[in-house]
Amino acid sequence: MTTMQPFSALPDAALRRVRGILTDIDGTLTTDGRLPASTYLALDRLARAGLHVIPVTGRCIAWAEILTRLWPVDAIIGENGAFYSHLHNNKLVTRFLDDEKTRAANLERIHALGEAILREVPGSALASDQAWHAADLAIDHAEDVPPLPQQAVERIAAMMREAGMTATVSSIHVNGWFGKHDKLSMSRLCVAELLGDDVDANRDDWLFIGDSANDVAMFGHFPLSVGVANVREILHLLPVTPAYVTNAAGGEGFAEMAERLLVAREG
Structure with a gap:
């Protein structure tokens, strides 16, 4: 470093x-x-x-x-x-x-994974603007929810990667998307x-x-x-x-x- x-x-x-x-x-x-x-x-x-x-x-x-x-x-x-x-x-x-067909198919997968993450990681939530996302999944870890412990944030990112997503952590959300x-x-x-x-x-x-x-x-x-x-x-x-x-x-x-x-x- x-x-x-x-x-x-x-x-x-x-x-x-x-x-x-x-x-x-x-x-x-x-x-x-x-x-x-x-x-x-x-x-x-x-x-x-x-x-x-x-x-x-x-x-x-x-x-x-x-x-x-x-x-x-x-x-x-x-x-x-x-x-x-x-x-x-x-x-x-x-x-x-990505083209419209690819984005539509990905959004179906994103919806299902979002529900799975909320079930597994207590205290997490969909980002308040998730309904307006065109191509990725945003899980709130510190914006409108009390800050989650680092272990929970890492679990969210791991679930996204296990599903084949690229995942990154911002100051407020864990974002995941299909594609490189x-x-x-x-x-x-x-x-x-x-x-x-x-x-x-x-x-x-x-x-x-x-x-x-x-x-x-x-x-x-x-x-x-x-x-x-x-x-x-x-x-x-x-x-x-x-x-x-x-x-x-x-x-x-x-x-x-x-x-x-x-x-x-x-x-």
Whole structure:
């Protein structure tokens, strides 16, 4: 495991190269489940400065499509890479990875597995927005239920994997889905299709900021990987840590990152 450096240690020259920001939402843009005014202002300032901003979240399609309309962002990747939503000529477009038939079949399997998990893991619940998920299963372990013990969280993830799913743990949900996609694979596709850029060849031009275990692939891929301060709470669960960490937690940490990035670009 690498040692995180304070975000202040990231050289200005590296920040001046950044053309786009990929960001988690829960616990990264939000603080205690709310979007601080400073975070929204930071998003707006980044967009006005000509930087691309793409939130990458485990949240459902309903969240993604609504926030795509409301936030100053290029697109939103949802359900851990099952799709991305964006506006084209002010019309909402959602680009799914799987076709409609595959998604319908998977949702039947997801419904059955969700019921089995609730029976086996006391205190767990379907995420409050599960009815609006298009491609994955979200089990609440800390949002609208009292936080579950780590053993219970691990059992939920294990049941998903035993059923053939990919499973990840966010700060509030355990998410599972059929297929090998994740936040990173859909980030590649979204950036290539919408912006004509390559986040593998040009990874130094993109910054990722997050806070949870389902951000590990992103932390490992981008040299400019940043954790907001609350990532420290789960370092023992991360096989790969972000390279840098902000002083502030949650949305205030994102705003801290944005301010330093914008000042570096002006220098």
